[in-house]
Amino acid sequence: MSMQYQARNGLTDKEARYTLTPTGIDWQAGEKSGSLAFDAITSLRLIDYVSPNGTAYQCTIKSHGHKPLKFRSQHYVSLGAFEDRRTGYSAFVRALLHRLEHRNDIRFIAGSTGLWIMWLSVGLIYLGVALVLVLVILEEVASINLSGIPAIIIAIVAVPLVWRSVRKGRAKRFDPRDPPASLLGAA
Template identity: 30%
Template sequence: MSSNSYSFRNSALEKGENVYSLTDAGLEISTQGYKDTIPYSEIKKVRLYHDPTRFAMDKYQCDLTLSNGAVFTLKSVHYRGFGDFENRGSAYSAFLRQLHERLKNFPGIIYHSGNNPGCFAGNLLIIIGTVIMVSLALLYMGSSSTIGILIKLGVVVVMLIFSIGYMRKNKPATYSPDHLPEKLLPK
């Protein structure tokens, strides 16, 4: 597919792929028997964020919010089977660059990167709470050996490293369509 179109399948619940195409008339969407062209002027908000899962750590998403409140989500991974996701990051990023190139001609669109502030704060509280709970559990599980203590500390450190990386990528911000946040565009 060219960078003017992008397709992916969300999950086993979908029979086929969602196909998004950039046309002169607007964003053409074809998914599950639904086909429509949305004028670019109807897109009011764009949000780019990293949304890793156990099976797809490299999953990025783009939410497009329309003037009527409808939201369309593009994902950088394609569902192939249970726990099996194909990384389509380079095609996803190329498509988003082309989409932003077209959208920059339409004033009034708000461009967000990362989580919304409430979600970000909630994630931060969950991470802090989880680290405290895991640390307390490891502390009270008991181990008198130095190796046992080091292993426990290692688990907490690894968890913190992954959490900090996730939070850095998803820190709420705005951007312009001329300067997309590279940290949210997979290679």
């Protein structure tokens, strides 16, 4: 039994259709098509990230001799317009993991250390800017200058996003028989 998932990752991409076969993944995007044997897969990474439509989920598959296959839970429709395809994405990724669960030579990775470092850096910069703003406002409290209030409001709103992303931590390995539900997008 084959399973399919279809999505367009972004403006410059064609809509791609991925099909699980007994031996691998077939894909077609516009005029281009290909096949990736399960035996060639070296790693599978699941991540989530903030997008204009909320949280988006992404699966990246690396292999010997092929460009990485990357598909997302959000389908790009047009500039600024995305369609949520989490249900199909989640079912497809779960079926893929089920077919790969016996492979001990594949690195199953949850999260991204690069994204974590980026959010940690943003958090540190944010703290530095917040400290400067507080010092400036405390210095100007006597003259009742309210020019820094909008910046403080923006800073307070950004705290949960930065903290959530930093708290998730770096990339970790996971068992394909028990994938992290938080990175699959649907139950």
